[in-house]
Amino acid sequence: MKVLVKFYFCFFFLALSYPAYSGGDHHAPTKSFKSTALTESVYLLRGKGGNILLVKGEQGLVMVDADYKEMSEALVFVLAEHGGVQTVTYLINTHWHGDHTQGNELIGRHAQIVAHDNVRTRLLTRQEIKLFNMVSEPYPEHALPSLTYSKDLSLFINGETFEIVHFPNGHTDGDSVVFLKEANLVHMGDHFFSGMFPFVDLDNGGDVLQMADNIAAVLTRIDDDTIVVPGHGQLADKSELANFHEMLLGTIDEVKAMAAQGMTVAEMQEEGLSLDWEEWANGLIPAEAWIAIIARSLQGE
Numbered sequence: 001m002k003v004l005v006k007f008y009f010c011f012f013f014l015a016l017s018y019p020a021y022s023g024g025d026h027h028a029p030t031k032s033f034k035s036t037a038l039t040e041s042v043y044l045l046r047g048k049g050g051n052i053l054l055v056k057g058e059q060g061l062v063m064v065d066a067d068y069k070e071m072s073e074a075l076v077f078v079l080a081e082h083g084g085v086q087t088v089t090y091l092i093n094t095h096w097h098g099d100h101t102q103g104n105e106l107i108g109r110h111a112q113i114v115a116h117d118n119v120r121t122r123l124l125t126r127q128e129i130k131l132f133n134m135v136s137e138p139y140p141e142h143a144l145p146s147l148t149y150s151k152d153l154s155l156f157i158n159g160e161t162f163e164i165v166h167f168p169n170g171h172t173d174g175d176s177v178v179f180l181k182e183a184n185l186v187h188m189g190d191h192f193f194s195g196m197f198p199f200v201d202l203d204n205g206g207d208v209l210q211m212a213d214n215i216a217a218v219l220t221r222i223d224d225d226t227i228v229v230p231g232h233g234q235l236a237d238k239s240e241l242a243n244f245h246e247m248l249l250g251t252i253d254e255v256k257a258m259a260a261q262g263m264t265v266a267e268m269q270e271e272g273l274s275l276d277w278e279e280w281a282n283g284l285i286p287a288e289a290w291i292a293i294i295a296r297s298l299q300g301e
């Protein structure tokens with residue numbers, strides 16, 4: 001029982017801290033987007049939720065992810081510099097979580113929304129993330145993905161090739177990784193939290209080991225010049241994604257070793273991870289929570 005108490009206390013703490021997450025030191029406290037030009041036509045917009053990618057061209061704007069609803073006013077403001085919200089033609093959702101899709105309600109009035117089949121299925125009904133004490137009510141028709149796919153989908157627009165690829169059961173059960181061929185860029189969605197332990201949504205199809213496998217597969221598809229956009233955190237490159245992958249494997253091994261000694265989750269949290277991973281604990285997910293996520297994911301195997 002003591003284990004359970006500690007386990008849930010840990011996530012209660014997260015429930016409190018998650019809505020307040022604003023990238024910590026990375027952002028001004030006001031509701032605005034920090035816009036960074038990655039190429040002549042590709043911009044990174046960092047607001048409160050997941051990182052947004054904006055691709056400009058004569059055929060209109062293409063967006064990857066749309067942040068929280070409370071950021072929609074700021075989104076209209078920043079899009080005005082790039083032709084206006086009414087010029088968005090496609091919005092790709094990397095997965096269903098609200099910090100990536102609540103902006104659908106705004107953008108869906110203008111653009112076609114593209115996502116994996118399971119994203120539409122989930123957004124049609126009430127969803128829950130128990131760990132964060134978060135509920136998502138069904139989305140209105142215009143805010144749902146209207147174009148869905150099961151394995152992969154190519155989108156040709158503005159002289160760019162978007163390869164939208166489903167990597168199953170990583171962060172959720174409906175994750176897309178979006179490759180921009182000409183720009184040599186990849187938007188990882190929440191398969192990648194740059195420089196920090198990730199959240200893995202075990203209740204909604206996520207799996208820690210599968211997530212590591214998926215990242216290994218992405219690493220074979222990109223090169224040293226590829227711009228790597230994480231779902232959360234700072235812009236990265238292939239070596240930083242490889243470090244994240246190493247961290248996943250290393251911490252999974254440590255939790256496996258502790259589990260093999262018969263330790264409870266509370267005992268594992270007491271013992272902690274090795275100092276190798278200390279700096280990864282300073283983001284959204286503290287080490288205790290990461291240990292619990294790995295332990296629970298391994299138990300589900």
Ligand SMILES: [Zn+2]
Pocket residue numbers: 095097171190
């Ligand atoms: Zn997410």
